[in-house]
Amino acid sequence: MAHVPLSDYAYAPAVNDPVRLRTLTLIRWVAIAGQALALLAVHYGFGFDVPLGPAFAVVAASLLLNLIVLTGHPTPVRLGVRSAAAFLAFDILQLAALLYLTGGLENPFSFLLLAPVAVSATILTIRSTIALCVLSIACITILAIWHFPLPWTAGGFSVPQVYVLGIWIALAIGILFFAIYTWRVAEEARRMSSALAASQLALAREQQLAALGGLAAAAAHELGSPLGTIAVASGEIARELSPDSPMYDDVQLLISETSRCRDILAELSDRSEDGDDTVSPFVLLPVHALVQAAAVRHEAENVAFDLSATAGPSEDPAAEPVVARSPEIIHGLGTIIQNAAQFARDRVEINTQWDREFIRVHIRDDGPGFAAGLLERLGEPYISSRKRSTGHMGLGIFIARTLLQRSGGAIAFRNDSEGGAAVDIVWRRDTLENPDVESGG
Known part of the structure; x- marks a missing residue:
């Protein structure tokens, strides 16, 4: 089974087009209704002189665009980044034109110019948002200088220019603040979603490997009997044929290929009995063997793995726990061990401990330890102490922590007092010995 690097598929966006056209048109319908009601209320309700003709022409432009969009795209459509940005740019210009006719920045509804920017920061790229x-x-700058008078009574209403400048500064700061804050929050959500998807992909791969191992073991068992029958029958035929027979070579080939198949099936059976990590996840095994299965795939020539297992204190003797072969634990521990091996100078110590209540796994390397200021953030997605040029995206530890917590474990990172980095993972014993018990992770 070919292994596809996680980075090849975990970070691509699930949908290239970020927003539904229907969503933007629905927002615009709300804006059209609100603008029309506001114009009518100010003109007829308050009796202020509003240039209804030009103002409703601006509202009609937005209405016309919505109708064109609906007739041109009757089925649900998703917009690309550029198209969505163009829609939001139109909304900004349309609202700016309406404000130009109704008092510019003196109009109390000028704050609505923040809305398209906030929407962009949520769903579009940083370039489009900028x-x-x-x-x-640019629009609020123009509106601060040029605009029709604010609709008011016959005596008029004059706003000091200093106050208009204050409104401009407030709106400019608001635009930048909302854009940065909203984009940052949305980006964190996107990164977390991508990281969780990568965790699911990693777990799915482990489960597929385990399922393939179980199928291989079952095939080795089920095919053994018919292959034995074929071998016996072909041997009988070979004994009845003379070497000069035209079928003799074909029968010998059948015997040799049957023997080869039996050797392959025997190897699969041996792997199952030896505890290979592709065996069915429902096989039970001692907890130290589970840790060993996670470590064996990451052994390196230049780093020695020191695996040890110890029971609890002598006053509380306890038999070694027997646990299910969990893909989550195997992949999670394997990632932690792999990380330790990459940073270790010569040695990685892996100690498994248990008592009547808890199962603990301690992993320590003799490397430089975790970088300063990194410990508090370890386990967050896309946090890495390595340079990004290596292609490492900082997801490995996040995936490991997520999978181990999903199995009911608690994980802690620290720098060992004797040097090197150390990771401690703890489970309640009954959680691993009884997989049906709801995990606390």
Whole structure:
């Protein structure tokens, strides 16, 4: 089974087009209704002089665009980044035109220019959001200088220019703040979603390997009997044929290929009995063997693995726990061990301990330890002490922590007092010995 590097598929966006066209048109319908009601209320309700003709022409432009979109795309459509940015840019310009006719920044609804920027920061790229921020700030700058008078009574209403400048500064800061804050929160959510998807992919791969191992063991058992029958029958035929017979070579080939098949099946059976890590996940084994299965795939020539297993204190003797072969634990421990081996100078110590209540696994390397300031953030997605140029995306530890916590374990990272990095994983014994018990992770 070919192994596809996790980085090849875990970080690509699941959907290239970030937003539904229907979502943007629905938001625009709400804006159209609100703008029309506000214009009518100010003109007829408060009796202020509003240029209804030009103002409703601007609202009609937005209405017309929505109708064109609905007739041109009757089925659900997702917009690409550029198309979505263009839609939001139109909304900014349409609202700016309406504000131009109704008092500019003196209009209390000028704060609505923040909305398209916030939407962009949530769903679009940082480049598109920056472009919309620039467009919004350009619009409020123009509106601060040029605009129709604010609709008011016959005596008029004059806002000091200093106050208008304050509104401009507040809106500019608001645009930048909302863009940065909203984008940061949305980016964290996107990265967490991507990291969790990578965790699911890693777990699915372990489960597939375990399932393939179980199928291989079953095939070795089921095919042994018919292959034995074929071998006996072909041997009988070979004894009845003379070496000069035209079928003799074919029968000998059949015998040799049958023997080869039996050797392959015997090897599969031996792997199952020796505890290979592709055996069915429902096989029970001692906990130290589970840790060994996680470590064996990451052994390196230049790093020695020191595996040890110890029971609890003498006053509390306990038999070694027998646990299910869990793909989550095997992959999670394997990732921690692999990380230790990559940073170790010569040695990685892996100690498994148990007593009547807990099962503990301590992993320690003799490397430089965790980088300063990294310990508090270890386990977060995309956090790595290595340079990004190596292709490492900082997801390994996050995936390991997620899978181990899913199995009911608690994980802690620290720098050992004797040097090197250390990782401690602890489970309640009954959680691993009774997989049906709800885990606390």
